[in-house]
Amino acid sequence: MKLHRLPPILALVLVSCATPKKTTPATTSSGSAAGAAKAPASGGTDALDDYGDTVVVSDPLEPLNRATFAFNDKFYKWVMTPISKTYTTLFPKPVRKSIDNAYENVKFPVRFVNSGLQGKFGRAGKEAQKFGVNTVAGVGGLFKVSDKIDSLKDVPAEDTGQTLATWGMGHGPYVVVPLMGPMTVREGIGSAGDYFLNPINWGFAFRGDADDWAWIPPAGNTIRSMPGQLDLYKATTENAIDPYTAVRSTYIQNRNSSAAE
Amino acid sequence: MNRRPFIAMILAAPLVTRGAAAEEAQAALRSTIDEVLTIANRASSRSALANSVRSVLERRVSFETMTRRAVGVGWKQFSSAQQSKASSLFTTLVIRTYSNKFTPGDTASVDYKAATNPASGRVDVPTTVVYRGSRYAVTYRMEQMSGWKIADVVIEGVSLVANYRSQLDASFKQGGAEAVIRSLEQSVARPS
Numbered sequence: 001m002k003l004h005r006l007p008p009i010l011a012l013v014l015v016s017c018a019t020p021k022k023t024t025p026a027t028t029s030s031g032s033a034a035g036a037a038k039a040p041a042s043g044g045t046d047a048l049d050d051y052g053d054t055v056v057v058s059d060p061l062e063p064l065n066r067a068t069f070a071f072n073d074k075f076y077k078w079v080m081t082p083i084s085k086t087y088t089t090l091f092p093k094p095v096r097k098s099i100d101n102a103y104e105n106v107k108f109p110v111r112f113v114n115s116g117l118q119g120k121f122g123r124a125g126k127e128a129q130k131f132g133v134n135t136v137a138g139v140g141g142l143f144k145v146s147d148k149i150d151s152l153k154d155v156p157a158e159d160t161g162q163t164l165a166t167w168g169m170g171h172g173p174y175v176v177v178p179l180m181g182p183m184t185v186r187e188g189i190g191s192a193g194d195y196f197l198n199p200i201n202w203g204f205a206f207r208g209d210a211d212d213w214a215w216i217p218p219a220g221n222t223i224r225s226m227p228g229q230l231d232l233y234k235a236t237t238e239n240a241i242d243p244y245t246a247v248r249s250t251y252i253q254n255r256n257s258s259a260a261e
Numbered sequence: 262m263n264r265r266p267f268i269a270m271i272l273a274a275p276l277v278t279r280g281a282a283a284e285e286a287q288a289a290l291r292s293t294i295d296e297v298l299t300i301a302n303r304a305s306s307r308s309a310l311a312n313s314v315r316s317v318l319e320r321r322v323s324f325e326t327m328t329r330r331a332v333g334v335g336w337k338q339f340s341s342a343q344q345s346k347a348s349s350l351f352t353t354l355v356i357r358t359y360s361n362k363f364t365p366g367d368t369a370s371v372d373y374k375a376a377t378n379p380a381s382g383r384v385d386v387p388t389t390v391v392y393r394g395s396r397y398a399v400t401y402r403m404e405q406m407s408g409w410k411i412a413d414v415v416i417e418g419v420s421l422v423a424n425y426r427s428q429l430d431a432s433f434k435q436g437g438a439e440a441v442i443r444s445l446e447q448s449v450a451r452p453s
Contacts, residue, residue, distance in 0.1 A: 097394050147396065153389075153396065154389060154396065154398075235362065238358075239357055239358040239361070239448060240448065241425065241428040241429060241432065241444045241447075242428045242444075245428045245431060246424060248427070249419075249423065249424045249427040249428070250419045250424055253418055253420060253424070254418045254419050256418065257415075257417070257418020257419070261418075
């Protein structure tokens with residue numbers, strides 16, 4: 001799944017408060033500035049820093065974050081996994097796929113508005129086409145018809161965190177949020193923006209009556225995204241040396257690359 | 262007058278070479294992925310897949326380069342015995358990580374996009390992997406050694422080498438080469 005599509009509850013993975021947009025593939029020449037400091041040009045070991053530069057984010061709360069991370073790990077295992085298992089047992093895969101497609105389709109304003117705010121008008125236009133095609137030909141978004149159209153199948157999904165990055169805002173400190181997982185200050189603000197741009201939250205956010213039907217769409221969204229998020233969490237941690245660092249590095253790298261594209 | 266095409270040819274030569282490199286690298290990647298997918302589509306279980314895919318990957322992936330970069334600057338302080346030990350442990354870990362991404366019975370397909378040539382001897386091949394109805398952006402970083410080999414895999418912007426480096430760097434700072442090898446051993450020993 002596209003990591004940047006994950007809703008805030010467990011948005012899992014991404015570096016650096018000073019450099020919001022890291023240019024990823026360093027060329028031999030530009031890599032050498034950072035490389036020279038770390039790896040003296042002793043010839044033998046080639047430009048170690050060209051690839052896989054350690055991704056850095058400010059983590060002043062690391063001890064607390066590690067404790068929260070350990071708590072979340074248990075929460076995912078003992079609470080979320082059973083809920084997710086129940087959901088995947090009740091709903092067969094094609095049905096779940098259509099539910100995912102519909103939720104992603106409805107989230108259109110998040111991608112459309114943020115493409116526009118970043119001045120990517122071509123991309124905003126493609127998002128509008130995608131929304132039209134999937135809503136009409138895809139029966140209200142249940143089928144992702146746009147995946148069959150070359151110009152529409154790989155449109156990078158924009159969100160508010162990426163808009164803030166494009167505007168020059170750094171990550172700020174890294175925080176592991178209880179239940180929700182990895183986040184930075186910027187991405188937290190971004191998630192709040194995404195929340196209000198996503199129509200599924202409008203009933204709840206703007207009418208605020210919890211006895212109403214309004215809680216159903218966001219709750220459904222939380223449940224339907226659990227299997228994907230748990231898979232991602234497992235994939236990130238299972239062969240890790242230090243799961244905490246692995247998740248932090250993955251999260252920051254992913255967010256930086258989304259912001260850059 | 263007739264020299265012009267000739268001059269143009271000389272000027273264009275580096276571009277042509279680059280294009281050829283990109284093509285060669287992409288061809289090497291394609292044949293690797295085809296081989297892996299054939300195996301993956303036949304495999305009955307993940308452990309069987311990991312075993313049968315290992316020989317292909319060992320030929321096509323430069324695990325030595327990956328390990329060196331994943332360890333980072335500390336690498337030069339490893340003895341050669343430590344280097345080969347770390348390399349073999351890391352190889353096992355990477356192959357396991359990689360084969361865990363496949364579920365027997367689900368087939369993947371790969372769309373190749375135009376390769377780029379970030380530096381001489383290096384080619385990045387961006388692809389989209391379509392797997393279980395989702396599309397993933399996967400870039401393969403190839404390097405020219407004895408033939409073109411895979412030196413890093415970047416999935417949705419996340420570099421495998423960078424990810425391990427952030428972890429191994431901490432081990433190295435704590436206890437040098439021995440600590441790196443110990444933490445690799447622990448990860449390999451942990452049941453996947």
